[in-house]
Amino acid sequence: MLDEETKRRLIQTGRAFMKGRRDDDPYEAEFVSDQEQRLPQPPLVKAAMRGQDARTALPMDFEHLEKKDDLVALIRERHSSRVFTGEALTLLQLSFLLWATQGVKDIRGRAYATLRTVPCGGARHEFETYLLIRSVEGLAAGAYHYLPMEHALEFLGPVEQIEEKISSSLCGQRWAAKASVVFYWSMVSYRAEWRYGIYAHRVALIDAGHVGQNLYLACTGLGLGTCGIGAFSHELCSSLFDLDGEEEYMVYTAPVGTVSEKDAPKEKAFYKFVEDQGL
Numbered sequence: 001m002l003d004e005e006t007k008r009r010l011i012q013t014g015r016a017f018m019k020g021r022r023d024d025d026p027y028e029a030e031f032v033s034d035q036e037q038r039l040p041q042p043p044l045v046k047a048a049m050r051g052q053d054a055r056t057a058l059p060m061d062f063e064h065l066e067k068k069d070d071l072v073a074l075i076r077e078r079h080s081s082r083v084f085t086g087e088a089l090t091l092l093q094l095s096f097l098l099w100a101t102q103g104v105k106d107i108r109g110r111a112y113a114t115l116r117t118v119p120c121g122g123a124r125h126e127f128e129t130y131l132l133i134r135s136v137e138g139l140a141a142g143a144y145h146y147l148p149m150e151h152a153l154e155f156l157g158p159v160e161q162i163e164e165k166i167s168s169s170l171c172g173q174r175w176a177a178k179a180s181v182v183f184y185w186s187m188v189s190y191r192a193e194w195r196y197g198i199y200a201h202r203v204a205l206i207d208a209g210h211v212g213q214n215l216y217l218a219c220t221g222l223g224l225g226t227c228g229i230g231a232f233s234h235e236l237c238s239s240l241f242d243l244d245g246e247e248e249y250m251v252y253t254a255p256v257g258t259v260s261e262k263d264a265p266k267e268k269a270f271y272k273f274v275e276d277q278g279l
């Protein structure tokens with residue numbers, strides 16, 4: 001167990017991180033970002049990882065989706081779901097969830113920034129979206145990477161024992177294995193560090209919250225369930241999607257699945273589990 005002095009010091013480090021730029025920050029006066037030094041801007045999105053033949057264009061006819069539109073009800077009804085019935089999502093549903101969380105609406109300036117469906121500090125949009133798909137109509141099960149500029153998915157490859165991989169990547173959370181699809185968001189660190197340097201990481205965590213909330217609201221609208229997940233294995237997630245774990249690393253994940261009102265009592269039973277696990 002950590003001694004009290006070490007614990008106090010580490011807590012202080014965490015608090016200093018949370019406070020971000022402050023007048024008493026010893027680095028504030030000296031910090032000059034790479035952007036201010038006129039170093040080249042990193043790409044707005046990660047390049048495709050596979051060839052054109054691995055690509056599936058995603059449908060955008062969201063007017064054909066069966067969904068709730070009452071904003072007050074959506075906000076009120078949003079909750080975490082951990083009991084999934086295991087059915088397939090349609091491609092249009094998945095497409096809507098990807099658009100709602102990271103969809104590109106416009107480009108600012110001459111490729112200076114993407115404008116998306118979520119806000120983001122300095123519009124750096126430092127996240128990439130990866131998926132483990134267990135059951136989505138029209139798509140093979142396996143690992144995928146979202147291409148937000150094209151609104152397309154690229155198939156990275158099949159994943160053996162995908163249900164087991166889902167659970168183990170989420171630190172053994174077995175309930176998630178019945179998700180139809182799991183969202184994994186990585187941070188491409190330099191995309192934010194180029195402007196915010198040592199202050200980039202705190203801003204990125206706030207950015208991730210917006211992405212997560214849009215997923216929750218979009219799922220609520222479609223009658224699907226999701227749960228934000230902070231307990232995941234960096235090593236396993238990196239190896240699933242071939243990330244180096246240093247320049248690009250996982251920051252947030254969320255399983256999405258079909259749900260049934262019949263399972264409300266089972267959902268309630270999870271409250272105790274969540275409390276016991278400190279989630």
Ligand SMILES: Cc1cc2nc3c(=O)[nH]c(=O)nc-3n(C[C@H](O)[C@H](O)[C@H](O)COP(=O)(O)O)c2cc1C
Pocket residue numbers: 078079080081082173212227228229230231232274279
């Ligand atoms: C950043 C973050 C990380 C979370 N991590 C987990 C997790 O690893 N496992 C889990 O079962 N729930 C996780 N949750 C869900 C919370 O437990 C849940 O939001 C909280 O209990 C409140 O319940 P509600 O979302 O239904 O309002 C996480 C939520 C957030 C926002």
